[in-house]
């Protein structure tokens with residue numbers, strides 16, 4: 038039985054019949070080649086991937102990589118002054134002809150306590166800016182863009198125009214979704230971080246990155262919009278251009294995501310004159326609240342249709358410069374039980390792959 042459902046798509050770049058059996062990643066036309074003129078197509082990488090089949094898959098279908106964990110603050114500077122740069126991974130990515138995106142410099146999570154706990158405000162600023170400066174200087178010319186600040190906004194953002202009210206703060210010290218950075222430095226930590234980043238590598242594109250930015254949670258999208266608007270109005274030419282170059286919409290979606298809510302946010306962010314990256318795309322298919330309790334042929338088709346609807350939107354927006362998937366295969370995705378990405382755990386293309394490569398035919 039075909040695992041591809043009844044969708045009408047082209048296979049292998051020609052209008053052939055869809056394959057009767059699942060096709061391995063090796064036999065397919067590179068996904069990134071479908072979008073050469075529009076945006077980069079990315080996926081995540083980890084050091085153990087280098088040199089193996091996973092790396093071959095990555096370099097065939099994707100032209101930019103993001104480190105899943107190894108460029109986060111706790112990985113790169115676990116103790117003060119001790120840097121653990123993943124050079125072999127970054128060099129392998131570049132040697133394979135891909136580009137590298139940096140994730141992430143300032144975050145409330147995966148950040149060592151020494152940076153911002155039990156220290157003065159001045160020491161916290163120094164620790165944060167020193168981390169940004171050293172890391173970006175180290176990777177200058179190798180990393181084209183950075184998530185400078187990640188996930189600064191609360192999920193229940195305020196409806197007020199004052200974006201500062203929506204920032205995470207360390208109000209309940211044991212909650213891991215609160216931000217020590219805002220608590221100890223104050224909301225200006227965001228612009229301090231972006232200025233340090235621009236100073237360290239003026240050629241790198243500087244992004245603010247967050248999740249749930251589609252309009253189903255419109256307060257959060259508006260909080261990010263108001264923050265980027267305000268900071269860029271106050272720094273219209275820092276290093277010759279707007280301080281924040283782009284907004285990363287993580288895009289951890291599910292079958293119930295309404296694509297219209299995604300496009301509404303793209304339009305909102307576009308109006309700021311900044312770039313947009315779809316920075317961590319996946320679509321949960323088997324999850325609490327899904328119509329599917331297992332990954333059936335119908336579930337795979339529904340997922341593919343959702344990917345196709347999103348890619349049709351992405352293709353229509355020139356502000357989108359990169360679409361990065363968060364997972365090479367369902368087996369190793371951070372949400373593997375929900376079958377969220379383009380390849381199954383045997384690295385066979387799912388219907389979602391064909392939807393991403395040719396959404397118009399789906």
Ligand code: G3I
Pocket residue numbers: 105106146147248287317371
């Ligand atoms: O490496 C250790 C291993 O030694 C240990 O035995 C094991 C026990 O739990 O943990 C391993 O570390 C885990 C690490 O992933 C590597 O697999 C951590 O516990 C786990 O928390 C960590 O999860 C990562 C998560 O960020 C942490 O916040 C996911 O891999 C990674 O996909 C995820 O990525 C985030 C983005 O950075 C930001 N946006 C959301 C996205 C998904 O959560």
